[in-house]
Amino acid sequence: MITIIFLCALLAAAPALHLSEKDESQFKSWMTQYNRVYNEEEYYKRLQIFTENKRRIEKHNEGNHSFTMSLNQFSDMTFGEFKKTYLWSEPQNCSATRGNYRSSNKLLPDSVDWRKKGNYVTDVKNQGNCGSCWTFSTTGCLESVTAIATGKLVPLSEQQLVDCAQDFNNHGCNGGLPSQAFEYIMYNKGLMTEADYPYRAYEGSCVYQPEHAAAFVKEVMNITAYDEAGLEDSVATRNPVSFAFEVTSDFMSYDQGVYTSTECHNTTDKVNHAVLAVGYGQENGTSYWIVKNSWSSHWGMNGYFLIERGKNMCGLAACASFPVV
Numbered sequence: 146m147i148t149i150i151f152l153c154a155l156l157a158a159a160p161a162l163h164l165s166e167k168d169e170s171q172f173k174s175w176m177t178q179y180n181r182v183y184n185e186e187e188y189y190k191r192l193q194i195f196t197e198n199k200r201r202i203e204k205h206n207e208g209n210h211s212f213t214m215s216l217n218q219f220s221d222m223t224f225g226e227f228k229k230t231y232l233w234s235e236p237q238n239c240s241a242t243r244g245n246y247r248s249s250n251k252l253l254p255d256s257v258d259w260r261k262k263g264n265y266v267t268d269v270k271n272q273g274n275c276g277s278c279w280t281f282s283t284t285g286c287l288e289s290v291t292a293i294a295t296g297k298l299v300p301l302s303e304q305q306l307v308d309c310a311q312d313f314n315n316h317g318c319n320g321g322l323p324s325q326a327f328e329y330i331m332y333n334k335g336l337m338t339e340a341d342y343p344y345r346a347y348e349g350s351c352v353y354q355p356e357h358a359a360a361f362v363k364e365v366m367n368i369t370a371y372d373e374a375g376l377e378d379s380v381a382t383r384n385p386v387s388f389a390f391e392v393t394s395d396f397m398s399y400d401q402g403v404y405t406s407t408e409c410h411n412t413t414d415k416v417n418h419a420v421l422a423v424g425y426g427q428e429n430g431t432s433y434w435i436v437k438n439s440w441s442s443h444w445g446m447n448g449y450f451l452i453e454r455g456k457n458m459c460g461l462a463a464c465a466s467f468p469v470v
């Protein structure tokens with residue numbers, strides 16, 4: 146009897162994957178690279194998840210895809226865990242059925258990259274363990290719009306938005322929308338700098354000091370839902386633009402190249418991550434957006450990614466907006 150119970154316990158704990166020495170040594174160097182320390186139980190659990198992620202990455206990279214995957218800081222997490230920590234768990238109110246942005250009707254250049262036009266885009270930041278992507282998309286956009294208007298590029302405060310923008314349907318580490326954050330800044334009459342109101346990655350009490358406001362919003366421009374041409378027009382003729390899209394499990398390990406997915410949806414209710422379009426282009430027959438993310442400069446292409454343009458990929462044209470300063 147005792148033997149049988151013991152055996153069952155062993156079987157239950159047996160890993161689902163066959164792990165090789167190579168898997169384990171790769172995991173150990175990954176742990177060193179990303180400063181991970183686990184207790185014994187956690188170690189085996191994370192080794193298992195890491196190896197599953199690694200297998201998927203290897204399989205993907207053997208195929209003929211427009212983008213590659215790689216190990217990164219998220220490689221010891223399941224997508225479920227990743228989603229819970231970094232993405233919106235509930236749909237946000239992100240549909241501007243009729244946006245107020247009107248196309249310039251200008252002939253647009255084939256490619257645009259605000260990073261190369263001048264000192265208009267701040268360094269890639271890191272949201273940490275907080276679903277505050279919407280604040281980084283917001284500051285990234287307002288930083289650029291302000292720099293284009295004034296010639297001065299100043300990093301702005303995400304934490305003020307996390308702590309103070311709740312009255313505009315924003316929810317700190319549990320999600321929010323750039324358009325609603327721009328509204329908050331407009332009605333609140335200002336946003337402080339990163340230096341004056343630094344990022345802490347958790348929701349605290351609002352300590353906004355109006356006398357230290359450093360950036361302002363006069364008007365919020367929403368691009369009509371699914372008008373990807375309008376998004377292109379605004380990025381080409383105005384400034385970098387905030388948008389949201391649906392992150393699915395194939396995006397977590399993105400490395401480089403043009404991301405496309407058959408896993409994600411194209412509707413407003415599925416978008417779960419906000420980012421910043423800083424340009425667009427095309428290469429190897431594929432049109433893409435150049436996008437600034439907030440998962441540190443170690444993720445993706447130095448913190449950026451490319452995503453296919455022209456197909457409302459993953460709902461990327463569902464709720465785009467930018468401020469007028």
Ligand SMILES: *[C@@H]1O[C@H](CO)[C@@H](O)[C@H](O)[C@H]1NC(C)=O
Nearest residue numbers: 208209210211212429430431
């Ligand atoms: C890889 O995919 C591209 C684009 O879909 C296609 O043009 C190319 O022929 C494919 N190459 C191979 C070896 O299948």
Ligand SMILES: *[C@@H]1O[C@H](CO)[C@@H](O)[C@H](O)[C@H]1NC(C)=O
Nearest residue numbers: 235236237238314315316320
């Ligand atoms: C969407 O808007 C409604 C009405 O303003 C509000 O009650 C609800 O909390 C909003 N949802 C989110 C996720 O912010």
Ligand SMILES: *[C@@H]1O[C@H](CO)[C@@H](O)[C@H](O)[C@H]1NC(C)=O
Nearest residue numbers: 238241245322324325365367
């Ligand atoms: C822009 O969208 C936000 C919500 O996302 C909304 O509150 C606001 O009224 C819209 N602004 C305009 C000018 O349509």
Ligand SMILES: *[C@@H]1O[C@H](CO)[C@@H](O)[C@H](O)[C@H]1NC(C)=O
Nearest residue numbers: 211401402403427428429451
């Ligand atoms: C285009 O293809 C080349 C050669 O395969 C590759 O190095 C490059 O990264 C590709 N460009 C994009 C944007 O995917």
Ligand SMILES: *[C@@H]1O[C@H](CO)[C@@H](O)[C@H](O)[C@H]1NC(C)=O
Nearest residue numbers: 371410411412456457458460
């Ligand atoms: C979403 O995808 C479906 C199926 O591919 C397509 O028919 C539809 O036009 C797309 N809708 C939008 C808004 O992009």
